[in-house]
Amino acid sequence: MTHHPDESPGFLLWQVTLGWQREMTATLAPLDLTHVQFVLLATTWWLNSQGEEPNQLTVARRAATDIKMTSQVVRKLEDKGLVERRVDPADTRARRLRVTERGAEVARAAVEAVEAADAEFFRRVPDPAALLRILRPLAAPPDETTP
Structure with a gap:
């Protein structure tokens, strides 16, 4: 049985997502941020405000982003002077993140x-x-105990 597209939750979600993404792009353009840059900057800023100096893996997990892409975007945020990356004394391969004063203003x-x-x-x-x-429930990671 063929359903009308307006009866497909996936199709409607797709349309809503595209419209929402267009709004986010337009909203963030004056601040010179892409949407993913915003998400990672805001996530880092929030974690910093909670007293944490997270590493890139922590930020990626919290933001639900790919770790390699997160690393690339964080470097871009660092180039813009919004984030500082510091070597983690406990693991020299890891980088701890702190939003700069300017980064906090932009994040706010x-x-x-x-x-x-x-x-x-x-x-x-x-x-x-x-x-x-x-x-x-749709945004939560799948339950790993469910087959």
Whole structure:
């Protein structure tokens, strides 16, 4: 049986995701950040604010990004003067991350801009709390105990 595309959750999610990504790109462009740069900068900034100086693997896991891509993007953030990478004294192969003063300013502004853009984008959703309840299990990593 063939279903109409509007009855396909995957197709609708794809359309919503593309629209949301366009909004994020437009929102972050004035701050000279790509979306992935924003996610990694904001994640590092948040972890720093919790008293952590995470390594790149910790940031990648928290942001659910590929570790190699994370390393490349963090280098770009370092080139922009937004993040400092320091050798981890416990493991000289690892790099600890700290957002610079300028990086914290950019992160703060970017988080505010993204939150405002999210509010505007999702304003048509009648029950935002219900949407979060639906999305959380889909965003969680698969249960490794499930076959």
